[in-house]
Amino acid sequence: MADAPTSPAPTTPPAADAARRQRERVDRLVARPAAESSGSITLQGQAIDYRVSAAFLPVASDGSDKSADAVPRGEPAAAVLTTAYLQQGVDPAARPVCFAFNGGPGSASIWLHLGALGPKRVVVPDDGTMARPPYAVEDNPQSWLRHFDLVFVDPPHTGWSTTASDAARKQMLSVDGDVAALSEVIRVWLTRHGRWGSPVYLAGESYGTTRGAAIADHLQDMGVALSGVILVSCAMDLQSIVFAPANDLPYALFLPAFANVAQYHGLLSGPQAATPAAARAAAEAFVEQDYVAALHAGARLSDRRRATLARRIAELTGLPRALVEEKNLRISDQTFFFEALRSRGLIVGRLEARATGPMAASRTRDWEFDPGIEAIAPAYTMAALGYFRTLGLDLEERYEVLNREVNIGWNWQRGAAERMDRMGYASTSGDLARALRRNPHLKVLAASGRYDLGTPYSASDWSLAQLDAPAGVLARVQHRYYDAGHMMYTRQADLAQLQSDLADWLAA
Numbered sequence: 001m002a003d004a005p006t007s008p009a010p011t012t013p014p015a016a017d018a019a020r021r022q023r024e025r026v027d028r029l030v031a032r033p034a035a036e037s038s039g040s041i042t043l044q045g046q047a048i049d050y051r052v053s054a055a056f057l058p059v060a061s062d063g064s065d066k067s068a069d070a071v072p073r074g075e076p077a078a079a080v081l082t083t084a085y086l087q088q089g090v091d092p093a094a095r096p097v098c099f100a101f102n103g104g105p106g107s108a109s110i111w112l113h114l115g116a117l118g119p120k121r122v123v124v125p126d127d128g129t130m131a132r133p134p135y136a137v138e139d140n141p142q143s144w145l146r147h148f149d150l151v152f153v154d155p156p157h158t159g160w161s162t163t164a165s166d167a168a169r170k171q172m173l174s175v176d177g178d179v180a181a182l183s184e185v186i187r188v189w190l191t192r193h194g195r196w197g198s199p200v201y202l203a204g205e206s207y208g209t210t211r212g213a214a215i216a217d218h219l220q221d222m223g224v225a226l227s228g229v230i231l232v233s234c235a236m237d238l239q240s241i242v243f244a245p246a247n248d249l250p251y252a253l254f255l256p257a258f259a260n261v262a263q264y265h266g267l268l269s270g271p272q273a274a275t276p277a278a279a280r281a282a283a284e285a286f287v288e289q290d291y292v293a294a295l296h297a298g299a300r301l302s303d304r305r306r307a308t309l310a311r312r313i314a315e316l317t318g319l320p321r322a323l324v325e326e327k328n329l330r331i332s333d334q335t336f337f338f339e340a341l342r343s344r345g346l347i348v349g350r351l352e353a354r355a356t357g358p359m360a361a362s363r364t365r366d367w368e369f370d371p372g373i374e375a376i377a378p379a380y381t382m383a384a385l386g387y388f389r390t391l392g393l394d395l396e397e398r399y400e401v402l403n404r405e406v407n408i409g410w411n412w413q414r415g416a417a418e419r420m421d422r423m424g425y426a427s428t429s430g431d432l433a434r435a436l437r438r439n440p441h442l443k444v445l446a447a448s449g450r451y452d453l454g455t456p457y458s459a460s461d462w463s464l465a466q467l468d469a470p471a472g473v474l475a476r477v478q479h480r481y482y483d484a485g486h487m488m489y490t491r492q493a494d495l496a497q498l499q500s501d502l503a504d505w506l507a508a
Contacts, residue, residue, distance in 0.1 A: 019069045019165060026164040029056040029079035035392030038088075041119045041139050043146040049088040050119065050145060054391055056081050056161070057188045059172070059181045067167040077168040080161045080185045083109075083391070084193070085119060085150045093197040096227065098148035099186055101155060103207025103235065105178065106406030108159035108399065109152040110384045112205055112232070116489035116498060117144040118152070122376075122383045126491045128355035128451075128484070130375040135383040142489075142499040147506055148201060153185055155211075157406050160395050174411035175426050179214045183222060186215075190224075200224060205232040206455060206486065209446075213432035216442065225439050229432070230502070231446040233486045234460035236432065238412070239425035241459055243332040247425075248295040250459070251330045252287050257456035258336050259283035259316045261353040264451065265341060267318025276450065276483075283316045284458070294329065333453055338365045347371060352485030353451040372485055377401065433467040436476065443476040445505045447498055449488035450481055457481055478505055 034055035041048055056079040063073025071077040087095060100112045114122045114137060121140035124131045144150060154161045156172045163169040171177040190196050200219075204212030209231040216229050235241060243250050262268050263279035272282040294301060294309050301309070309329055314321040317331060319339055327335060337348045341356060342363070349355035349372030357371030381401050388399070400406075412426040436442055446464055448457035464479055480501045482488035489495040 022162070022166075023071070023164045025162060026058075026076050026079045029081075029160070029162070030058045030076050032056055037391050039119060041143060041145065043141065043143055046146070048119075048145060051086045051088055052083065052391055053086065054081065054083040054388075054393055057185050057192075059156070059184050059188075061164075061168070062180075065167045065171060069165040070167045071164050076164060078156045078161065078163045078172060078181060080156060080181070081154045081159050082185065082189055083113065083152045084189070085145055086193075087145065087149060092149075092193075092195060096148045096199040096201060097151060097190075097195055098144065098201040098203055098230075099151045099153060099189075100203040101153045101182065101208045101211065102205045103210070104158070104402065104407050105155075105173070105207045105410045106158060106400075106403040107207070108154045108401050110159075110380050110401060111487055112203060112208075113152040114380060114384055114387070115487055116140075116142070116232075116495060117150055117203065119143045119145050120387060121495075122380050124376050124379050124490050126484075126493070128349065128352040128372060128375055128490070131379050133378070133382065135379040135386075137383050137387045142495050144203075144499065144502065146499075147502065149195075149198075151189060153182060155182060157403055158400050160393075160397060160399055170411075173406055173409055175210070175214070175414050175428070177411075178211055179218050182211060183215055183218045186219065186224070187222065199227040201228045201230065202226060203230040203232065206235050208232070209234045209236055210238075210426065210428050213428040213435075216435040217431040217438070220435055220438050226435070226442050228442065228506070229435075229444050231444065232488075233448060233452055233455045234446055234463055235455045236429040237425070237427045237463045237466070239427065240463055241455055242425060243334070248330070249462075251332070252292050252295060253459040253462050254333060254336075254453070254456050255287055255291065255313070255316065255331070256280050256283040256458040257353075257450070257453055258331065258340075260450050261336075261348065261453065262316070262318035262340060264354060265318070265348070265356075267340060268315070270315065272316060279316070280450070280458075286312055286316060287458075334365070334367065336453070337367070348453070349373075349375075349485070351452060351454045351487065352376075352449075352490075353453045354485065376487065376490060429463055429467055433469045433473075436467070436469050436473050443505070443508075444478070445502065446477070446479040447488065447501070448479065448481050449483075449485045449494070451484055452486040452488075454486050 034053050037052045058076035059078040060074050061071040061077040102109050102111045120137040156163050172181045202212045213236045240253050259279040260276050263276050272279045310321050310324045313324045340348050345359050346356040350370045352372030355371040355375050448460045450457050482494040484491035484494050
């Protein structure tokens with residue numbers, strides 16, 4: 001007699017299987033023992049022994065998400081990699097600790113980690129050109145380990161950090177969700193390392209300043225009073241740096257930076273060509289005295305006035321007057337990148353405008369790559385991955401240095417989406433101003449590279465000037481400038497100056 005037919009084993013739906021793998025990966029990373037190592041470096045004549053502790057910290061679900069794949073309250077919704085450098089032979093309670101992160105959004109923290117702050121550094125050419133491989137790290141004589149214990153944080157879906165569900169990913173890849181997640185990482189780290197008695201600082205770069213400004217206020221809500229916030233290449237007010245219809249603000253704020261870059265590339269003539277400072281001063285005066293009012297006037301400008309303005313903009317940017325007129329007196333970043341050095345067949349770098357790259361033979365205006373970041377990304381990536389293995393971080397999964405999917409999918413909306421006052425450009429300068437007003441001991445150091453056309457120094461000037469706080473509070477905010485781009489610390493003179501400015505700021 002034939003055997004009775006058996007029912008096939010139940011299969012797991014693909015979506016459920018994927019969700020299970022996400023949860024398991026987070027659980028596996030959180031359970032992974034910290035990678036421990038040690039090192040020593042001499043800074044300003046002082047030998048510093050340090051311990052390195054690299055560990056994945058959990059971001060617990062708050063239970064607010066009610067979707068089908070939501071992580072239950074209290075269970076890990078994300079695993080976030082933190083790499084800490086801790087000075088040995090001192091009382092930890094008396095030692096300040098600085099949490100550092102980069103931006104993007106979608107960037108891991110290797111730029112600040114291995115560019116300026118950490119005891120190891122990737123060395124690249126001072127002039128913004130690309131170094132030849134092989135790439136490696138060496139001791140960083142300007143490390144901030146002299147001043148703080150350092151904790152570098154890779155936000156969710158950067159580096160090896162990840163989330164436990166699609167719902168958690170969606171929540172954390174947003175302005176407010178990111179702030180909540182990284183604030184939780186800071187809380188967990190302080191608890192695990194017994195550092196609640198230490199002065200706490202934040203250092204953020206680019207979008208890291210967007211999150212850092214908001215985290216300062218969010219931590220205050222959690223009972224954590226920061227001692228200081230360092231903002232490298234400010235991006236607190238997106239309206240100041242996003243060229244879009246009906247937003248004339250960036251056209252005025254970028255013009256002094258365009259003039260500075262044009263002078264560097266030999267595009268100017270007359271008095272403004274004499275020095276970078278002369279170019280900036282001329283452009284800043286023009287913006288304040290003429291350009292802002294002209295942008296506001298729009299089509300109400302007379303033909304004569306329009307012609308005068310076009311001539312002056314051309315003089316300050318090195319662009320053809322006909323092009324300025326064609327662009328309705330409004331020069332965007334993309335226009336400058338492609339047109340400033342078109343006669344030489346070159347495009348200008350965005351994050352490092354001293355850097356240039358060859359145009360296609362067809363001279364298209366397609367933004368295929370940024371010469372400024374291309375010059376350093378391979379060096380940082382390859383050197384970092386080699387260095388991480390020496391720390392005991394031997395994961396074989398891809399390390400996301402710059403996760404484009406995070407950037408593309410980011411939710412820039414803050415608060416309740418249905419509120420009209422929440423529409424428009426993301427801004428966290430209000431958070432920073434509120435934190436400054438709430439905490440009389442909080443101070444801020446902002447650092448800007450004059451050859452940065454991603455977050456120009458002149459846009460940062462404006463953003464800091466708009467902080468909603470009285471003069472006595474704003475006296476705790478300092479802004480310093482450097483003669484390189486977005487990652488000004490890639491230039492060794494600016495690396496040293498940044499550390500010196502930090503030391504002076506801390507001592508003040």
